[in-house]
Amino acid sequence: MTTLEKINKLVESGKVYEYSNRCWFTCYMTYSKLTKKEKSEVVMVEGKANGYLHYWLQVNGVTVDPHYKLIEDDLQVEEEYTYEPKKLIDLSSLKVNKDNYEEKPAYNWLGREKWSKVYDLSL
Numbered sequence: 001m002t003t004l005e006k007i008n009k010l011v012e013s014g015k016v017y018e019y020s021n022r023c024w025f026t027c028y029m030t031y032s033k034l035t036k037k038e039k040s041e042v043v044m045v046e047g048k049a050n051g052y053l054h055y056w057l058q059v060n061g062v063t064v065d066p067h068y069k070l071i072e073d074d075l076q077v078e079e080e081y082t083y084e085p086k087k088l089i090d091l092s093s094l095k096v097n098k099d100n101y102e103e104k105p106a107y108n109w110l111g112r113e114k115w116s117k118v119y120d121l122s123l
Helices: 003-012 023-032 066-072
Strands: 017-019 042-049 052-059 062-064 083-089 095-108 113-122
Touching: 003 023, 003 052, 003 062, 003 066, 017 023, 017 066, 017 113, 023 042, 023 052, 023 066, 023 113, 052 066, 052 083
Parallel strands: none
Antiparallel strands: 017 095, 042 052, 042 083, 052 062, 095 113
C-alpha cells in the first residue's frame, strides 16, 4: 500500500478527524498516524487553495488534502481545488504549543463528532 493509499484508508476508516478551521492540525494529526518510512515521504504545504490560505500534505510531490477530503466527503477532492504552494513545512521538526489550545469540534468520515484540544502551531 502506498502512503497516498494509506492516508485515504485512514480517512475512510474514521481514524482522521477534521478540526474546525484548523487544516494544519488535520494534516499534523494525519501525519502522526503514519509509520516512520511513510513520514519520510510527507511534507506539509502552506499555500492557497482556491484563493484561500490553506495547509495540505504533499506525498512525494503529490498533493493530498485530508482536511478537504473530510469537509467535501470526497477522497478525490484534490481534483476540485486549485492549489498554489507557498511554503513547505517539515512535519518532523514541527512544534505544537501544548500550553495554548482551543477546544474544537472534530468530525471524521463516518460522521462521528468529538471535542478535541487543538494546539497552536509554532514554526
